[in-house]
Amino acid sequence: MLEIQRIRNNKEAIIAGLDKRNFNVQSILEEVLSVDEKWRLKKTNLESIIAEMNKISREIGILFGQGKKEEGNKIKLQITALKTKESVLKNEVNELHNKLVKLMYQIPNIPDELVKKGNGELDNEKIEEIGKTPKFGFKPLSHWEISEKFSLIDFELGVKITGSGFPVYVGQGAKLQRALINFFLEEGEKNGYIEYIPPLLVNESSGYGTGQLPDKEGQMYYLEKDDLYLIPTAEVPLTNIYRNVILPNDDFSIKIMGFTPCFRREAGSYGKDVRGLNRLHQFDKVEIVRIEHPSNSDKALNEMINHIKELLNQLGLQYRVLRLCGGDLGFTASITYDFEVYSVAQDKWLEVSSVSRFDTFQSTRLKLRFKNADNKSEYCHTLNGSALALPRILAALLENNQTTNSIKIPKVLHKFTGFSEIVL
RNA sequence: GGAGAAGUGGCAGAGUGGUCGAAUGCACUGGUCUUGAAAACCAGCGUACUGAAAGGUACCGGGGGUUCGAAUCCCUCCUUCUCCGCCA
Numbered sequence: 084m085l086e087i088q089r090i091r092n093n094k095e096a097i098i099a100g101l102d103k104r105n106f107n108v109q110s111i112l113e114e115v116l117s118v119d120e121k122w123r124l125k126k127t128n129l130e131s132i133i134a135e136m137n138k139i140s141r142e143i144g145i146l147f148g149q150g151k152k153e154e155g156n157k158i159k160l161q162i163t164a165l166k167t168k169e170s171v172l173k174n175e176v177n178e179l180h181n182k183l184v185k186l187m188y189q190i191p192n193i194p195d196e197l198v199k200k201g202n203g204e205l206d207n208e209k210i211e212e213i214g215k216t217p218k219f220g221f222k223p224l225s226h227w228e229i230s231e232k233f234s235l236i237d238f239e240l241g242v243k244i245t246g247s248g249f250p251v252y253v254g255q256g257a258k259l260q261r262a263l264i265n266f267f268l269e270e271g272e273k274n275g276y277i278e279y280i281p282p283l284l285v286n287e288s289s290g291y292g293t294g295q296l297p298d299k300e301g302q303m304y305y306l307e308k309d310d311l312y313l314i315p316t317a318e319v320p321l322t323n324i325y326r327n328v329i330l331p332n333d334d335f336s337i338k339i340m341g342f343t344p345c346f347r348r349e350a351g352s353y354g355k356d357v358r359g360l361n362r363l364h365q366f367d368k369v370e371i372v373r374i375e376h377p378s379n380s381d382k383a384l385n386e387m388i389n390h391i392k393e394l395l396n397q398l399g400l401q402y403r404v405l406r407l408c409g410g411d412l413g414f415t416a417s418i419t420y421d422f423e424v425y426s427v428a429q430d431k432w433l434e435v436s437s438v439s440r441f442d443t444f445q446s447t448r449l450k451l452r453f454k455n456a457d458n459k460s461e462y463c464h465t466l467n468g469s470a471l472a473l474p475r476i477l478a479a480l481l482e483n484n485q486t487t488n489s490i491k492i493p494k495v496l497h498k499f500t501g502f503s504e505i506v507l
Numbered sequence: 508g509g510a511g512a513a514g515u516g517g518c519a520g521a522g523u524g525g526u527c528g529a530a531u532g533c534a535c536u537g538g539u540c541u542u543g544a545a546a547a548c549c550a551g552c553g554u555a556c557u558g559a560a561a562g563g564u565a566c567c568g569g570g571g572g573u574u575c576g577a578a579u580c581c582c583u584c585c586u587u588c589u590c591c592g593c594c595a
Contacts, residue, residue: 123556123557126557126564127557127563129564130556130557130563130564131563133563133564133565134562134563136576137576140525140575140576141525143576144524144525144526144576147525148525156575159575160575162575162576163575165575166575329554460554
C-alpha cells in the first residue's frame with residue numbers, strides 16, 4: 084500500500100498518477116486525509132490519558148511499596164474517571180484506524196512515468212517485436228489437436244480426475260514439460276538467482292503481504308478447514324520469505340527464484356480463451372523475484388526483461404514486448420511489461436510472462452526494509468516476473484514447430500529431453 | 508490425533524504482579540592503552556507510531572481478558588521440544 088506520508092505530501096501527484104488507471108481517487112484521498120488527521124488527534128489524546136494513568140499507577144506502586152496502603156487506595160479513585168475516558172477514546176481510535184486501513188487498501192499503486200493512460204488491452208504499447216512468423220505448407224494444427232495426435236497431453240483425463248483446466252501431461256509431453264522447467268531454472272541460476280522450493284499453500288498474512296488479499300480473494304483456492312490458500316503464483320511464498328525483515332545495510336540485491344505449480348480459480352472465464360492450454364486452473368511456472376534498493380530497481384527491471392527475452396530467443400519463438408497502459412496495470416504494480424508469443428495456428432498472441440516493479444507497494448505491506456547509511460529503516464523495492472509460465476510456451480512450441488508428422492524440439496532443450504523431435 | 512514441557516533483545520539466559528524496555532554474559536560499535544593486534548578498561552548498542560524538541564505510547568510467540576498496575580495471573584490460537592499413536 085502507499086505510504087501515508089506520501090499521501091499527506093503528494094496528493095495532487097497521486098491523483099494525476101491514478102488518473103492513468105482511470106481511477107478517480109480524489110474522494111478516497113480526501114477521506115483518507117480527514118480520517119488520518121482525526122485518528123492522529125484522538126490517538127495523541129488517548130496516549131496522554133494513558134500516560135497520566137501510568138504515572139498514577141506508578142505512584143500507587145511506590146506507596147504500596149512503602150506500606151502506605153490507604154494513600155494508595157485513595158489515589159486509585161482518581162483513575163476511574165480516566166478509565167472511562169480511555170475506553171471511549173480507545174474505541175474511537177480503533178475505529179478510525181480500521182477505517183483508514185480499509186481506505187488505504189483500496190488505493191492501487193501509482194503508475195510509473197513511462198506508463199500511458201489507457202482503458203485496457205488495446206491501449207498497451209508495443210515496445211518491440213522479435214522473430215518471424217513460421218511458414219507452413221499445410222494448415223497448422225492447434226496445440227490441442229497436436230497434443231491428441233502425438234499423445235502428449237490428455238485434457239479429458241484431467242476432467243475425469245479433477246475437472247476442466249487440469250490437464251494431464253503424458254510421456255514425451257510430460258518430459259518436455261520437465262525439460263522446460265529445468266531449462267528455465269538453469270538459466271535463472273546462470274543469472275544469479277537462488278532457487279527455492281517453497282510451500283504451495285500459504286496463510287492469510289502472506290496473501291496480504293504481496294497484495295493478493297484482499298482484492299483478489301476470489302481468484303485463489305481457499306481451504307477453509309485449515310485457513311490456507313493455494314498459491315496463484317510463486318511470487319506469494321517467495322516474496323513473503325522477506326516479510327517482516329529489515330536488511331542490515333543498504334548494500335544488497337536479492338535475486339531468488341522458484342518453480343511451482345500455480346492454482347487459479349479463473350471464475351468467469353469461458354469459451355475459446357480457455358481452450359487447450361490457454362487458461363488453466365493449475366499450471367507450472369518458474370518465477371523470479373528481486374528485492375532491491377530503490378535506486379537499483381530500474382536496473383533490476385531491465386535485467387529481468389533481458390533475461391526473459393534471452394529465454395524466448397533461445398527457444399526460437401516469435402514474441403513481442405508490451406508496456407501495459409494504466410488501465411491494464413495490476414493493482415500492485417507501478418510498471419509492467421508483458422511478453423507474448425505468437426501462436427500461428429490460433430493466430431493469437433499468448434501472454435507467457437509479466438514482469439513488474441512494485442516500488443514500495445508490497446514492501447510497505449510486507450514490512451520489508453533496509454538500514455540506510457544513517458541507520459534509518461527505509462522500504463525496499465520488490466520486483467517479480469515469470470521466467471517463464473509453461474503452458475503457453477508449450478502451446479506455442481508445439482504449434483510453431485510442427486511438421487505433418489513430427490514436432491521439432493528447440494536445441495537448447497535437447498539435453499533435458501533426451502530427444503530432438505517427437506514423431507508419430 | 509492423545510499426554511506433557513516450553514516460547515524473553517543478534518545469540519545465550521535472568522526475571523513469576525509495582526520505578527522492567529527488561530539483569531548478566533557473548534557478539535557488535537566507538538574510545539583509552541599498544542609500533543600494530545590481542546587482552547584489559549570505559550562508553551554505546553531493539554523496533555514502530557507520534558512530536559520541532561523534550562518527551563509520550565506500544566511491543567517479552569499472536570489475539571483477548573483480570574487488575575490502579577502484567578514479561579509475570581486467566582482464556583484462546585500458533586510454534587517448538589519430549590513421549591505415545593498413525594504414516595509417505
